[in-house]
Amino acid sequence: MASIKLPQLAWYGARELELTLPDSWQVEVCNMTGGNRPALGPDEIRASVGSPIGIIPIRDLARGKKEVVIIFDDMTRITRVAEIVPFVLEELYKADVPHSSIRFVCALGCHGALNRLDFAKKLGEETLARFPVYNHNPFGNCTYVGTTSTYGTEVYINEEVMKCDFKIVIGSVVPHPMSGFSGGGKIILPGVASFDTIESNHRAASEDMKKPRERPVMGMGLHDDNPMRFDIEEALAMVGLDVLINSIVNTWGETVAVFTGEPTATYAAAVQEAKANYLTPLTGDKDIVIANTFAKANEANIGVAIAYPALKQSGGDVVLITNSPDGQVTHYLMGNFGRMTTTPLRIVTEIPPFVNHLIVYSEYPDIAGMGYIGESGRVLYMDNWDDVLRTLQQFHRDEVKVAVYPSSEIQYCA
Numbered sequence: 001m002a003s004i005k006l007p008q009l010a011w012y013g014a015r016e017l018e019l020t021l022p023d024s025w026q027v028e029v030c031n032m033t034g035g036n037r038p039a040l041g042p043d044e045i046r047a048s049v050g051s052p053i054g055i056i057p058i059r060d061l062a063r064g065k066k067e068v069v070i071i072f073d074d075m076t077r078i079t080r081v082a083e084i085v086p087f088v089l090e091e092l093y094k095a096d097v098p099h100s101s102i103r104f105v106c107a108l109g110c111h112g113a114l115n116r117l118d119f120a121k122k123l124g125e126e127t128l129a130r131f132p133v134y135n136h137n138p139f140g141n142c143t144y145v146g147t148t149s150t151y152g153t154e155v156y157i158n159e160e161v162m163k164c165d166f167k168i169v170i171g172s173v174v175p176h177p178m179s180g181f182s183g184g185g186k187i188i189l190p191g192v193a194s195f196d197t198i199e200s201n202h203r204a205a206s207e208d209m210k211k212p213r214e215r216p217v218m219g220m221g222l223h224d225d226n227p228m229r230f231d232i233e234e235a236l237a238m239v240g241l242d243v244l245i246n247s248i249v250n251t252w253g254e255t256v257a258v259f260t261g262e263p264t265a266t267y268a269a270a271v272q273e274a275k276a277n278y279l280t281p282l283t284g285d286k287d288i289v290i291a292n293t294f295a296k297a298n299e300a301n302i303g304v305a306i307a308y309p310a311l312k313q314s315g316g317d318v319v320l321i322t323n324s325p326d327g328q329v330t331h332y333l334m335g336n337f338g339r340m341t342t343t344p345l346r347i348v349t350e351i352p353p354f355v356n357h358l359i360v361y362s363e364y365p366d367i368a369g370m371g372y373i374g375e376s377g378r379v380l381y382m383d384n385w386d387d388v389l390r391t392l393q394q395f396h397r398d399e400v401k402v403a404v405y406p407s408s409e410i411q412y413c414a
Contacts, residue, residue, distance in 0.1 A: 003018050003021065007253075010297065014253070028283060032280045040256060040257070048260050073191070074118075077171060077295075078410075083255055085123060106133070119133045142197070145235075152204075155193065155197050171184075174274070178218055179223075180222045183246040184267035193235070195332065205231070244261065244267060252294075280405070284310055287400045287402065288392060289311055290319045291304060299409065303409040307403075318357070357378050357380055360379065
């Protein structure tokens with residue numbers, strides 16, 4: 001038997017998952033361009049934070065500020081915030097900003113709240129011991145800042161954030177199924193926006209995606225003409241963000257580039273690099289596609305977007321690997337809270353007719369959390385790889401072509 005090794009358990013001491021496959025199968029591992037890039041060292045991260053794009057250094061920009069908020073992304077993002085925070089604090093101390101003026105706010109959007117252990121994973125124990133860290137509340141304590149022209153979104157933002165006179169955000173840029181790429185203004189809308197604001201933006205974007213066009217402008221890696229992005233960036237401008245810090249990651253979620261500075265210019269530079277970093281060569285005509293999730297294993301349904309097109313049109317099978325000990329993220333706007341109840345914009349992914357079976361493989365089963373997939377006789381849930389392999393061998397007895405995506409939920413094909 002041959003074997004493949006895939007990254008697993010991003011927030012639980014990342015390790016390899018070794019899967020066996022028959023020697024007779026033709027296996028193509030489809031890596032993204034930047035999958036094996038080396039991680040940055042501390043000095044390289046410090047250099048980026050200390051030499052921002054389009055603004056004077058943070059140590060000068062923050063001087064005289066009274067209240068500072070550092071907004072960071074949640075557990076659905078692989079951002080190694082703890083690697084970046086010490087150098088941000090270093091800059092603030094050089095600006096003579098007192099400890100008592102600094103707080104952290106987690107940009108949850110409509111996701112479930114983080115607990116202390118989550119905060120420690122994202123920020124490090126030292127940060128928790130020295131500074132208050134808060135969850136964003138999308139259901140209250142938000143203040144109106146304006147209305148966008150793109151979608152007419154009434155923008156209400158976290159009141160604590162808006163009361164601070166110096167705002168820094170730390171996030172990462174990876175492909176996103178609606179806005180093209182994460183990062184940039186998404187840490188504001190939806191990150192620290194009200195539920196109604198997020199619903200308005202996402203509802204308009206969902207309708208926009210249905211419009212007939214000569215070419216798609218929304219989806220994984222589709223950035224340049226994306227109207228959802230334009231709406232988000234309008235909201236960002238209303239908030240008065242001072243410093244944007246966005247990272248790029250490799251297959252293992254390690255930080256391979258950091259962009260710091262004025263929000264618009266910095267995000268443009270980060271996306272330019274992201275387009276190349278996460279790009280994955282097109283493949284197709286496969287009997288089986290194995291879509292592994294790691295960076296966003298708790299939003300695993302995203303992984304099927306790159307998997308389905310790789311199958312042969314006459315029919316094949318997809319294996320979606322979703323090893324997330326915490327299960328799938330709670331999503332109050334788009335999630336699943338019962339078989340007979342729904343959320344305002346609940347997502348159920350259409351399974352194309354040429355997908356004979358979608359096997360959801362997880363050592364930590366979460367059938368309710370995978371409600372994005374929908375209920376179908378073609379969906380099989382398994383928690384043992386031997387069972388997965390045995391099932392696949394029953395469906396495929398002849399020569400088999402297999403594609404493997406190690407980071408399917410953050411890979412895209414142009």
